[in-house]
Amino acid sequence: MKNSEISVRSAEIISYYAGFVILGTSMLMIIPVVTAILSREWIPMLDFIISMGIAASLGLIFVLLGRRTKGHSASVQWRHGFAVAALSWVMLMFLCSIPYLLSGHTYSYLDACFDVMSGFTTTGLVLTQDLDHLSNALNMWRHMLTFIGGQGMVVLALTFIVKESSGGYKFYVGEGKDIALVPNVKGTARIIWKISIVYLLFGTLVLWIAGLLIGLNPASSLLHAIYIFESAWSTGGFAPNTQNIMYYHSFLYEAIAMVFFIIGSFNFGLHYAVWQGKRKEFVRNIEIQSFAITAFLASVLAVAALSKTGLYPDAVSLYRRVVFNVLSAHTTTGFGSLYARQFALQWGDGGILIMVIAMLIGGSACSTAGGFKGLRVGIVFKGIIADVKKLLSSERSMRVYKFHYMKDIVLEDGLVRASALIIICYMVLFGIGTLLGTFCGYSLADSAFEASSVTGNVGLSIGVTSASMPAVLKIYYIFAMYLGRLEFLSVFALIGMAITGVKRIWKRKQI
Amino acid sequence: MRLSKAEIIGLLTEISGVLIFLGILFAVTLLFAR
Numbered sequence: 001m002k003n004s005e006i007s008v009r010s011a012e013i014i015s016y017y018a019g020f021v022i023l024g025t026s027m028l029m030i031i032p033v034v035t036a037i038l039s040r041e042w043i044p045m046l047d048f049i050i051s052m053g054i055a056a057s058l059g060l061i062f063v064l065l066g067r068r069t070k071g072h073s074a075s076v077q078w079r080h081g082f083a084v085a086a087l088s089w090v091m092l093m094f095l096c097s098i099p100y101l102l103s104g105h106t107y108s109y110l111d112a113c114f115d116v117m118s119g120f121t122t123t124g125l126v127l128t129q130d131l132d133h134l135s136n137a138l139n140m141w142r143h144m145l146t147f148i149g150g151q152g153m154v155v156l157a158l159t160f161i162v163k164e165s166s167g168g169y170k171f172y173v174g175e176g177k178d179i180a181l182v183p184n185v186k187g188t189a190r191i192i193w194k195i196s197i198v199y200l201l202f203g204t205l206v207l208w209i210a211g212l213l214i215g216l217n218p219a220s221s222l223l224h225a226i227y228i229f230e231s232a233w234s235t236g237g238f239a240p241n242t243q244n245i246m247y248y249h250s251f252l253y254e255a256i257a258m259v260f261f262i263i264g265s266f267n268f269g270l271h272y273a274v275w276q277g278k279r280k281e282f283v284r285n286i287e288i289q290s291f292a293i294t295a296f297l298a299s300v301l302a303v304a305a306l307s308k309t310g311l312y313p314d315a316v317s318l319y320r321r322v323v324f325n326v327l328s329a330h331t332t333t334g335f336g337s338l339y340a341r342q343f344a345l346q347w348g349d350g351g352i353l354i355m356v357i358a359m360l361i362g363g364s365a366c367s368t369a370g371g372f373k374g375l376r377v378g379i380v381f382k383g384i385i386a387d388v389k390k391l392l393s394s395e396r397s398m399r400v401y402k403f404h405y406m407k408d409i410v411l412e413d414g415l416v417r418a419s420a421l422i423i424i425c426y427m428v429l430f431g432i433g434t435l436l437g438t439f440c441g442y443s444l445a446d447s448a449f450e451a452s453s454v455t456g457n458v459g460l461s462i463g464v465t466s467a468s469m470p471a472v473l474k475i476y477y478i479f480a481m482y483l484g485r486l487e488f489l490s491v492f493a494l495i496g497m498a499i500t501g502v503k504r505i506w507k508r509k510q511i
Numbered sequence: 512m513r514l515s516k517a518e519i520i521g522l523l524t525e526i527s528g529v530l531i532f533l534g535i536l537f538a539v540t541l542l543f544a545r
Contacts, residue, residue: 198514198522199522258533259533263529271525275522296532300543303540314544315543
């Protein structure tokens with residue numbers, strides 16, 4: 001096959017699967033349409049019907065352009081899986097932001113795109129205006145996006161729409177979820193969704209009761225319970241009101257949210273193992289150990305630093321304002337029990353530094369959380385320990401180092417190197433974001449806080465993110481959220497394929 | 512969608528594990544608040 005034919009074939013494969021992802025997501029707009037009908041919100045209903053029409057038409061065009069792929073899923077290669085994931089996320093950002101724009105709650109299309117990418121990537125930063133008067137339909141859509149984004153949109157669409165699944169695992173990896181719970185990729189998707197749906201039902205019920213106890217009416221309490229659970233489970237951080245979790249004025253509500261966002265930040269593989277009866281995994285797993293140590297240290301250091309200031313006079317207020325925010329940052333959730341500027345004005349440089357480190361570390365791999373993940377931190381840490389031990393031991397000794405992650409795994413140099421490389425990529429992204437923030441006139445602490453929030457897909461803000469911030473910063477933050485969520489490889493693969501395609505066309509023209 | 516006994520125990524294990532962790536953090540916070 002000639003080079004040009006390979007390029008066309010690849011483009012068709014990518015177009016075919018990306019088309020199905022777009023089609024699948026357009027179908028999901030039925031839920032906000034139904035919400036609008038039940039809430040008698042006729043204009044938002046029309047907004048969603050228009051958006052659904054545009055998205056479905058484009059998805060259909062993409063599928064038709066790649067129709068030769070039908071029945072040849074075996075020809076899907078790794079690069080296609082990566083490119084489909086990366087391209088679908090960009091396309092969906094543009095399409096899913098149409099209802100935001102039509103609602104009139106965003107100043108520009110860029111702001112709408114920012115909010116959608118923030119939702120998909122489970123970040124939780126918001127540029128939408130007047131959240132307190134948003135329609136139920138748009139609120140449902142915002143929280144749905146973050147819930148679906150957390151589980152993986154490409155995987156959801158392809159496992160339930162496309163019949164043939166031999167290339168499915170490549171899409172999983174492309175979307176940053178290198179996970180195979182069972183040999184069958186559809187089976188893995190079903191397990192992920194079963195765990196999420198069981199928790200959704202259970203969490204919504206608990207939050208609904210808590211809502212009733214704090215005085216919300218039954219219908220409102222149910223909607224708030226759905227929204228807050230979806231945000232907590234997907235470590236998203238969106239809330240239906242401007243004041244975020246502070247709106248509820250309830251320790252109980254915050255404590256329930258904490259439980260679910262911590263569980264949401266765990267690896268789906270861990271959930272599956274524990275649900276299968278392997279309960280020791282909950283203690284032995286390197287990611288849980290890594291999370292428990294770093295979250296404990298970060299919380300205690302922050303509590304120790306802020307207890308001296310006298311800002312929080314008792315244990316309950318220290319817990320609600322300090323531990324809650326540190327854990328929200330560490331699990332990359334982004335629920336805030338403080339106003340943005342309070343971090344800058346009250347927490348001081350020490351408090352901000354703890355938050356930045358917690359946000360960059362993040363949750364577990366193959367979970368809904370962001371950051372460079374506890375698994376990689378654990379592997380690199382164990383790698384350093386192993387290297388030191390090797391230096392100190394006899395030159396003749398041959399010792400194999402292992403770590404526990406679902407099973408005992410040999411700590412190979414390649415694994416440590418791969419983990420360290422991804423951590424370096426995150427740090428570069430964070431560094432550029434901080435630098436850009438300072439160029440735009442923000443202080444170093446503010447720039448670093450916000451850059452770590454977007455890089456780690458957290459969603460806490462120190463006040464930089466607003467509709468009035470420079471467009472260049474909005475675009476960079478969109479890019480950082482996207483790269484951070486897909487863990488670089490997919491985006492690099494898409495860019496690489498695009499450059500290769502352009503080069504081939506250029507060469508053909510010269511001939 | 513049915514849950515087996517092992518799955519229910521698994522779910523409760525996760526929730527109780529997190530509650531214990533949060534409880535420990537609350538105990539530490541109490542120490543500092545004094």
